[in-house]
Amino acid sequence: MGSRIEAVYRVRSDAKSIAARARGIALEQSVEMPIGPIDDAFVLEEVVGRVESIEDAGDGEYNVRIALAAVTTGGEAGQLLNMLFGNTSIHDDVRLLDAEFPGDVVAAFGGPNHGLDGLRARVKATGALSSTAIKPQGLSPSALAKLAGAIALGGIDFIKDDHGIADQSYSPFAERVPAVAEAVAAAAARTGIGTRYLPSLNGNLDAMRRQLALCRACGLDAVLATPMLAGLAQFHTLVKENPDIAFMAHPSMAGGAIAPPFLLGKLFRLLGADATVFPNYGGRFGYTKDDCRRLARNALEQRAGLKPCVPVPAGGMQLARIPELLEFYGRDVMLMIGGALLAARERITEQTARYCEAVRAWN
Amino acid sequence: MGSRIEAVYRVRSDAKSIAARARGIALEQSVEMPIGPIDDAFVLEEVVGRVESIEDAGDGEYNVRIALAAVTTGGEAGQLLNMLFGNTSIHDDVRLLDAEFPGDVVAAFGGPNHGLDGLRARVKATGALSSTAIKPQGLSPSALAKLAGAIALGGIDFIKDDHGIADQSYSPFAERVPAVAEAVAAAAARTGIGTRYLPSLNGNLDAMRRQLALCRACGLDAVLATPMLAGLAQFHTLVKENPDIAFMAHPSMAGGAIAPPFLLGKLFRLLGADATVFPNYGGRFGYTKDDCRRLARNALEQRAGLKPCVPVPAGGMQLARIPELLEFYGRDVMLMIGGALLAARERITEQTARYCEAVRAWN
Numbered sequence: 104m105g106s107r108i109e110a111v112y113r114v115r116s117d118a119k120s121i122a123a124r125a126r127g128i129a130l131e132q133s134v135e136m137p138i139g140p141i142d143d144a145f146v147l148e149e150v151v152g153r154v155e156s157i158e159d160a161g162d163g164e165y166n167v168r169i170a171l172a173a174v175t176t177g178g179e180a181g182q183l184l185n186m187l188f189g190n191t192s193i194h195d196d197v198r199l200l201d202a203e204f205p206g207d208v209v210a211a212f213g214g215p216n217h218g219l220d221g222l223r224a225r226v227k228a229t230g231a232l233s234s235t236a237i238k239p240q241g242l243s244p245s246a247l248a249k250l251a252g253a254i255a256l257g258g259i260d261f262i263k264d265d266h267g268i269a270d271q272s273y274s275p276f277a278e279r280v281p282a283v284a285e286a287v288a289a290a291a292a293r294t295g296i297g298t299r300y301l302p303s304l305n306g307n308l309d310a311m312r313r314q315l316a317l318c319r320a321c322g323l324d325a326v327l328a329t330p331m332l333a334g335l336a337q338f339h340t341l342v343k344e345n346p347d348i349a350f351m352a353h354p355s356m357a358g359g360a361i362a363p364p365f366l367l368g369k370l371f372r373l374l375g376a377d378a379t380v381f382p383n384y385g386g387r388f389g390y391t392k393d394d395c396r397r398l399a400r401n402a403l404e405q406r407a408g409l410k411p412c413v414p415v416p417a418g419g420m421q422l423a424r425i426p427e428l429l430e431f432y433g434r435d436v437m438l439m440i441g442g443a444l445l446a447a448r449e450r451i452t453e454q455t456a457r458y459c460e461a462v463r464a465w466n
Numbered sequence: 467m468g469s470r471i472e473a474v475y476r477v478r479s480d481a482k483s484i485a486a487r488a489r490g491i492a493l494e495q496s497v498e499m500p501i502g503p504i505d506d507a508f509v510l511e512e513v514v515g516r517v518e519s520i521e522d523a524g525d526g527e528y529n530v531r532i533a534l535a536a537v538t539t540g541g542e543a544g545q546l547l548n549m550l551f552g553n554t555s556i557h558d559d560v561r562l563l564d565a566e567f568p569g570d571v572v573a574a575f576g577g578p579n580h581g582l583d584g585l586r587a588r589v590k591a592t593g594a595l596s597s598t599a600i601k602p603q604g605l606s607p608s609a610l611a612k613l614a615g616a617i618a619l620g621g622i623d624f625i626k627d628d629h630g631i632a633d634q635s636y637s638p639f640a641e642r643v644p645a646v647a648e649a650v651a652a653a654a655a656r657t658g659i660g661t662r663y664l665p666s667l668n669g670n671l672d673a674m675r676r677q678l679a680l681c682r683a684c685g686l687d688a689v690l691a692t693p694m695l696a697g698l699a700q701f702h703t704l705v706k707e708n709p710d711i712a713f714m715a716h717p718s719m720a721g722g723a724i725a726p727p728f729l730l731g732k733l734f735r736l737l738g739a740d741a742t743v744f745p746n747y748g749g750r751f752g753y754t755k756d757d758c759r760r761l762a763r764n765a766l767e768q769r770a771g772l773k774p775c776v777p778v779p780a781g782g783m784q785l786a787r788i789p790e791l792l793e794f795y796g797r798d799v800m801l802m803i804g805g806a807l808l809a810a811r812e813r814i815t816e817q818t819a820r821y822c823e824a825v826r827a828w829n
Contacts, residue, residue, distance in 0.1 A: 127750070134602030135628055136805045141602055143609065145636070150604030175603060177634040179669050181695045185630065185718055189695065192721030193751050239497030239504055240538060241513030246506065265498055267548065271540040273508070306542050307699040308671035332544045332552065334697025336670040355548055358555030359722030387490070388556050442499045 104178060106205035107170035109155065110187055113362075114165050115196040125154045125167040128197065131190050132171060150175060166200065178211045180374050181336035188361060198360040204373060209408045215377045216342065217349045218410030219403070219435060222377055225324065225349070226260040226297045230466025231429055232437035233459050234415065235444050237283070238265035244274050248282040250451070254444065255290030255298040257455025261437065262287060263327045264303035266353045276302070276314055284321040301351055303327040308337045315345055325349040330371055331356040342375030351415065352376035363394050368401030372412040378437055383416030383428070392431075403435050413437045422454075425461040438462060467541060469568035470533035472518065473550055476725075477528050478559040488517045488530040491560065494553050495534055513538060529563065541574045543737050544699035551724060561723040567736060572771045578740045579705065580712045581773030582766070582798060585740055588687065588712070589623040589660045593829025594792055595800035596822045597778065598807050600646070601628035607637050611645040613814070617807065618653030618661045620818025624800065625650060626690045627666035629716045639665070639677055647684040664714055666690040671700045678708055688712040693734055694719040705738030714778065715739035726757050731764030735775035741800055746779030746791070755794075766798050776800050785817075788824040801825060 110132070116124050129152030134141065141147055155168040176183040188199045204212075215221075223229060237251050251262050264283075270276040280302045291298040302318055304311040304326055311333065318326055330338040330352050342350055352371045357363065367381045379402055382388030384395050399414035416428060417439035428438060440458055447454035473495070479487050492515030497504065504510055518531040539546040551562045567575075578584075586592060600614050614625050627646075633639040643665045654661040665681055667674040667689055674696065681689055693701040693715050705713055715734045720726065730744045742765055745751030747758050762777035779791060780802035791801060803821055810817035 131750075133630070134604065135630055136601050136808055140805075140808045140811055143602075143605055146602055146604035150602065150636075174634060174636065175630065177632050177668075179632065179673075181670070181692075182632045182668055185632070185668075185692070185695055188721075189629065189692075189718035192719050193717060193745055194721070195752055238499050239506075239509055239513065241497065241509035242506055266552065267496070267498055267538065269540050269542065269545045269548070271537060273513075273537065305540075305545055305548075307544070307697070307703045309703075310542075310699075329544075329548070329552075332548055332697060332699075334670070334695060334700055336673075336695075337697055337700070340670045340672075354556060355552035356555050358551075358557070382556055387494075389558055442503075445499055445503045448503055 104173035104176070104207045104211060106173045106207050108173050108187070108202055108204055108208060110169050110171055110202040111200045112167045112169065112191070113160060113198045113200045114167050115163055116165055117163070121157055121165045125157050125169070128167060128191055129154050129169045132169065132186055133175060135190065173205065173208050179336060180212065180339035181334060184335050192360060198362060199365065200362045201365045206407070209373065209406070212339065212373045213343070213375065214373055214409035215375055215412050216346045217377045219413050220410070222349055222413055222437070225299055228260060230434040231462050232260045232413070233462045234261035234263065234437050234439045235259055235455070236263050236265045236439065236441040238268065238441065238445065240265060240267045240271065241273055244279040244282040247274065247279060248286040251283045251300060252286035252290045253452045254455050255287045256294060257452045258294050258296050258459045259298055259455050260296065261299050261301060261325070263301040263351060266303055266327065266329060266355050268303050269305035270310070277317060280317055281321050284323055288322065299323070299325045301325045301327045304333070308340065311337065311341055315341065315348065318348070325351065327351045327353055329353040329355045330374065335374060339374045349377040350375060351378040351380060353380050354382070363390060364397035364401050368398040368414070372402055372409060376412050378413035378415050380415040380417050380439060382418035383420060386419035388418050399432055399436070411435070415439050417441070422458055422461065425458070426465065429462070429465045434466060467536035467539070467570045467574060469536045469570050471536050471550070471565055471567055471571060473532050473534055473565040474563045475530045475532065475554070476523060476561045476563045477530050478526055479528055480526070484520055484528050488520050488532070491530060491554055492517050492532045495532065495549055496538060498553065536568065536571050542699060543575065543702035544697060547698050555723060561725060562728065563725045564728045565732070569771070572736065572769070575702065575736045576706070576738065577736055577772035578738055578775050579709045580740045582776050585712055585776055585800070588662055591623060593797045594825050595623045595776070596825045597624035597626065597800050597802045598622055598818070599626050599628045599802065599804040601631065601804065601808070603628060603630045603634065604636055607642040607645040610637065610642060611649040614646045614663060615649035615653045616815050617818050618650045619657060620815045621657050621659050621822045622661055622818050623659065624662050624664060624688070626664040626714060629666055629690065629692060629718050631666050632668035633673070640680060643680055644684050647686055651685065662686070662688045664688045664690045667696070671703065674700065674704060678704065678711065681711070688714065690714045690716055692716040692718045693737065698737060702737045712740040713738060714741040714743060716743050717745070726753060727760035727764050731761040731777070735765055735772060739775050741776035741778050743778040743780050743802060745781035746783060749782035751781050762795055762799070774798070778802050780804070785821055785824065788821070789828065792825070792828045797829060
């Protein structure tokens, strides 16, 4: 990888200091030392970060574009993030706004194995997709299975574990997943819709591998993973090792100073997310319409060598908003409505059916 | 684990909304849904987060103390962070300020295997310790080995890889580590100081295990790891699997909305960091004196079942500041001075000797 990754940082600075501050970031994210004592020609030419441009973004902020040598990533996902933002994440005057990945980097990481078309094919859909989460954590495997079965009977496309459901004593992964998978499969056989259940992977790489083996043994072909908690290296490894499994990425621990359109839309896609969950505008999180639009565009836009990743707006969505959301995102989306289904309690199958009909009616 | 972890969040809010906002966080970090549809008694009593207190912190901010059920962590490091701050990290009105871990949680995670006394014993020291980093990345294994040897001849206690040095084509881990280890061992044999070299672990869990095996084969007994990049589960697993190895934690990707004294001082210690590197006040990062004082206190303070973790202030330190830093931190510290040594170029052994003499003179 002899190319450069072009990273764009948003820096708070006065006009007088911005050139020096930009050079400081270029050094911090490459050699991490002053340039003076460096006399190695390879390091100076091929490793030191280069400030490509500085642009006034208004309000005392600047967009600083820095070309980082792709060779410093070692073709490894954790080190990629380390080089993009590791130490600079600690500076509170800088955010990582975006990065452009050259072709050799895209080829090295590879992106989604399935993407939008693969997820649609699983449920024989052609338009927008529906999904939900089973919760709360604390319920027994049988209670979660009963809940998932009732939802699947309503004809939903995808059901994921809530991201807080891990491998706790009250609901061990090895008991919960077979129980829920069986309930969903039984309901799916009745509806004719290939509803998929996505268990939430958790723990270290060994644990997630064991969990994936169990998922496969239960006939499942999609899972939920949290790249920022698992570590990007683990996420990318699992994607590469399991080309038959679709990966939905969850944004837990994705807060901080990396712009969501880049992190959840572009970087998670590069590392293999087939779908990416994010907090929709107007829910209980603070993402703006513009964040969501750019995130979905990053996830979907045509890019040689990268399948599109399905944007999954979530976080406090109501059924009444379905037409608005589909109008905003179009057909290339998976809606996720959780709490608003659970609120229907014993009428959850009917509520799910209403939800799915509203999505399919729009398609 | 039937206990509760008491997490303290700093929330920006008006007085009218804070009670509801606090309840919202307690739900988000436990059941992640409204309480209305929950009728399971175990979930309501043993799983739902409880707001314990709300305290006006001034300037439109509040300290909200929430008791989170330890059972929801499943005794697993990644899930611990998920429950402490996962989804709430996405809210930009909340920071995670602190958390108190009860005895059963401390016992489950276990803390450092070596800690302050173990690191001192490695270099037969009794007071403050000295350390540095070899860089820049891009140098060949032999150039880095030569540099490390020259530094070790100056009598330093610990030499770590720069955190950007990973497993790149220009300096593969498997070539670099034996070369540097040999150069440091040869110099240490001449000085009589047991200088330790700490390679930087990188990649996924498999890769880090292979790297640790190589370190051990080279006679090394300490390494550098980056918990936030590796994923906390990987870091904690490696600590548990390698009780003979000391782990120094690096703060790459530790920016964001978790207070550094808690994250780098308390949480990394709980998960087994024997030493914790952090950006010192007055360097090129923005930590305040108060941050640094509280971080060091969290790392060191007596706590049943947890060895003390060595605070390692770093980030643009100069030799002239040694007396000030030792006055501020006292004897229970490891200083880290990197770039200011490298700037001495061919006089680096003498510069290192000056550094180490200044530290030892103060002890």
